[in-house]
Amino acid sequence: MIKIGIPRALLYYQYYPLWRTFFEKMGMEVVASDPTSKAIMAAGSARMVAETCLPVKVYCGHILDLVGKCDYVFIPAIRSIQKNVYNCSKFLGLPDLIKAVAPECPRIIDLDIDVNKSKVSLHPETYDIGRWIRPRPKAEKEAAALAWQAHLDYMEAMASRRLSALEYLNGEDPILDTQDKSPLTVALIGHPYNIYDEFITHRILHRLNSLGARVVTPEMAGREGLAAGVEKLVGKPYWTYEDEIVGAAGHYLDGDVDGVIAVVSFGCGPDSTMVDVVQRYARRPGVRPLLTLTIDEHTGEAGLVTRIEAFLDMVERRARRAS
Amino acid sequence: MKITIPHIGNMYVAFRAMFERVGVEMVVPPPTSKHTLTLGVKHSPEFVCLPFKLTLGNFIEALDMGAELLIQAGGPGLCRYGYYARDQAKILEDLGYQFEMVTTELFESKIVGVASLAKRLSGNAPFTRIVSGIRFGMAKISTMDDLERIVHRVRPRELHKGAATRTYREAVDAIDRAQDRRELKAVSREYTSRLNDIPIDPTFEPLVVGIMGEFFIVLDPFSNMDVEIELGKLGVEVRRSAFVSHWLKFSLFLNAFGISEKDRIHEAAQPYLKRDVGGDGWESIGEPIMHRHEYDGMVHLAPFTCMPEIIAQNIMPTIKDRLPVLTITCDEQMGRTGMITRLEAFVDLLRKKQEARRKDTGAERRVLSMGTG
Numbered sequence: 110m111i112k113i114g115i116p117r118a119l120l121y122y123q124y125y126p127l128w129r130t131f132f133e134k135m136g137m138e139v140v141a142s143d144p145t146s147k148a149i150m151a152a153g154s155a156r157m158v159a160e161t162c163l164p165v166k167v168y169c170g171h172i173l174d175l176v177g178k179c180d181y182v183f184i185p186a187i188r189s190i191q192k193n194v195y196n197c198s199k200f201l202g203l204p205d206l207i208k209a210v211a212p213e214c215p216r217i218i219d220l221d222i223d224v225n226k227s228k229v230s231l232h233p234e235t236y237d238i239g240r241w242i243r244p245r246p247k248a249e250k251e252a253a254a255l256a257w258q259a260h261l262d263y264m265e266a267m268a269s270r271r272l273s274a275l276e277y278l279n280g281e282d283p284i285l286d287t288q289d290k291s292p293l294t295v296a297l298i299g300h301p302y303n304i305y306d307e308f309i310t311h312r313i314l315h316r317l318n319s320l321g322a323r324v325v326t327p328e329m330a331g332r333e334g335l336a337a338g339v340e341k342l343v344g345k346p347y348w349t350y351e352d353e354i355v356g357a358a359g360h361y362l363d364g365d366v367d368g369v370i371a372v373v374s375f376g377c378g379p380d381s382t383m384v385d386v387v388q389r390y391a392r393r394p395g396v397r398p399l400l401t402l403t404i405d406e407h408t409g410e411a412g413l414v415t416r417i418e419a420f421l422d423m424v425e426r427r428a429r430r431a432s
Numbered sequence: 433m434k435i436t437i438p439h440i441g442n443m444y445v446a447f448r449a450m451f452e453r454v455g456v457e458m459v460v461p462p463p464t465s466k467h468t469l470t471l472g473v474k475h476s477p478e479f480v481c482l483p484f485k486l487t488l489g490n491f492i493e494a495l496d497m498g499a500e501l502l503i504q505a506g507g508p509g510l511c512r513y514g515y516y517a518r519d520q521a522k523i524l525e526d527l528g529y530q531f532e533m534v535t536t537e538l539f540e541s542k543i544v545g546v547a548s549l550a551k552r553l554s555g556n557a558p559f560t561r562i563v564s565g566i567r568f569g570m571a572k573i574s575t576m577d578d579l580e581r582i583v584h585r586v587r588p589r590e591l592h593k594g595a596a597t598r599t600y601r602e603a604v605d606a607i608d609r610a611q612d613r614r615e616l617k618a619v620s621r622e623y624t625s626r627l628n629d630i631p632i633d634p635t636f637e638p639l640v641v642g643i644m645g646e647f648f649i650v651l652d653p654f655s656n657m658d659v660e661i662e663l664g665k666l667g668v669e670v671r672r673s674a675f676v677s678h679w680l681k682f683s684l685f686l687n688a689f690g691i692s693e694k695d696r697i698h699e700a701a702q703p704y705l706k707r708d709v710g711g712d713g714w715e716s717i718g719e720p721i722m723h724r725h726e727y728d729g730m731v732h733l734a735p736f737t738c739m740p741e742i743i744a745q746n747i748m749p750t751i752k753d754r755l756p757v758l759t760i761t762c763d764e765q766m767g768r769t770g771m772i773t774r775l776e777a778f779v780d781l782l783r784k785k786q787e788a789r790r791k792d793t794g795a796e797r798r799v800l801s802m803g804t805g
């Protein structure tokens with residue numbers, strides 16, 4: 110059976126159910142890399158120029174983890190999934206980048222997704238995966254339909270059942286129980302590959318929970334909520350994943366939460382300006398408090414914990430005073 | 433309404449010519465300086481790239497001089513540069529300035545976009561006058577670029593260091609002052625001969641080094657700390673494919689001169705980078721391959737955290753048949769001495785290579801003009 114490797118990094122947290130279902134329904138086996146560890150991060154960092162952003166270094170580590178475990182690695186180059194909205198350069202150059210820095214990488218399925226120039230969209234019926242895989246898989250069309258449904262189910266589960274991506278992917282029960290008695294609700298915003306990677310952000314979701322805060326994430330705002338947030342702060346979106354930061358901030362900073370924590374990675378091009386827009390909005394009177402955490406491979410756990418503890422203390426005092 | 437455009441090298445000369453001809457007053461920000469940088473850094477997000485900080489500084493200085501309408505490049509499909517206008521507008525609003533911000537969207541609407549912008553700003557000037565304004569601006573840019581090519585050739589060979597640079601600076605001012613085509617032609621003739629008359633050592637054979645990388649940094653001498661002048665002082669003839677005139681023609685008209693050069697660069701890059709990654713990343717892979725038989729080496733310039741150039745930097749070491757490349761990352765922390773030391777070491781290395789090559793071919797051995805760094 111043909112084995113397809115999918116690295117547990119970057120877009121994994123958005124599209125894993127989609128891509129796993131697609132390949133599995135065509136009769137292939139899907140292998141995800143191991144969760145991020147110190148070894149994975151170090152292996153990735155060692156291959157790259159120092160100023161490369163952390164998520165891409167981690168991605169490279171996951172590719173190295175897949176070596177010997179699969180026949181192909183799925184590394185799409187996602188240029189755009191929306192009209193006139195483009196992705197960061199690093200997503201476009203990902204297959205070539207990996208080929209250069211990790212020559213031992215198994216054969217790469219370097220699918221170009223670009224709705225502006227070509228017809229290939231996120232929907233797998235446009236992929237034509239037979240260009241890479243021989244013999245050409247027969248059930249591609251049916252697999253595409255099932256995969257798309259899996260993707261929609263996933264989005265729906267996060268938006269309406271308030272399930273975090275991590276819980277859905279791990280098949281866990283929600284730790285963020287909507288019924289729970291936590292007095293505080295904190296929105297954790299940022300790209301899913303940052304907030305859900307339990308290694309690089311030191312299990313921040315669980316930590317916030319154990320400190321007595323209920324956590325909501327960008328996906329729980331739903332597509333419309335995020336789009337409205339972007340519209341309110343900057344107008345039309347510029348980046349493909351602008352809604353995860355600007356959209357979520359626009360939604361939650363005036364929303365039904367006690368505070369907002371934004372996680373961005375050092376050296377991230379889009380985040381550098383997006384987070385400034387968010388911070389400027391957060392200075393307005395009446396807006397929820399905002400904590401920005403910038404992470405890199407040196408982020409110390411103790412420093413991160415101290416900062417979220419101090420933030421929660423402050424948020425709690427505010428909430429008490431208000432009531 | 434007084435308009436302003438941030439500095440990229442000498443581009444203001446073209447914009448001023450164009451806007452004055454259509455009757456729009458333009459405030460040229462003071463030349464980018466340490467003060468501009470300090471202002472920009474103070475109000476910019478911490479880890480944004482250098483062009484953001486410099487152009488923000490230009491805007492602040494221009495607003496203090498009375499500018500009311502700010503023009504910034506923009507439009508989808510660029511790198512982070514396309515986001516500049518959004519964030520900069522918010523920063524300037526927070527600082528309490530009153531202004532309007534317009535983005536050029538050059539890449540989408542090409543010349544039509546610029547023409548309609550000029551039409552709007554001029555209060556509906558006739559299209560013939562707008563076209564004549566654009567043509568006059570382009571003529572000024574082309575004149576500057578032609579003279580700059582002579583400067584590149586003269587600089588390493590001149591007997592009195594600094595003569596070419598001084599003459600070129602005078603030329604830019606004279607071009608800026610020229611009121612019509614006839615005057616511009618006269619200025620062009622005068623400075624072409626003045627540059628060609630600079631006493632040179634005709635027997636000196638300079639190393640040839642290409643300059644490539646991120647467009648803004650390559651064309652803005654303040655950002656790259658006059659890398660071309662410093663290389664010239666080290667006896668290096670500089671070549672580059674990025675000239676403002678090429679770029680404007682490329683951005684304004686779809687199939688203009690200059691595009692075939694780009695296609696060749698992209699083709700050379702194909703085996704290593706299959707797709708355009710925005711900015712100038714693709715070119716930074718292609719150029720050291722394409723020019724491998726023409727140049728001795730290349731200097732690669734990029735602002736710190738530049739996304740397309742990081743891709744290029746990561747891929748570059750795996751390219752087999754290419755020129756030696758020195759990457760210089762530019763930000764507000766950069767020191768001139770550090771850069772010069774690196775250039776000297778790089779030039780020494782290229783000289784040694786050149787020497788070894790000559791020995792191989794039995795050619796006459798040339799004495800090193802500098803110690804080893």
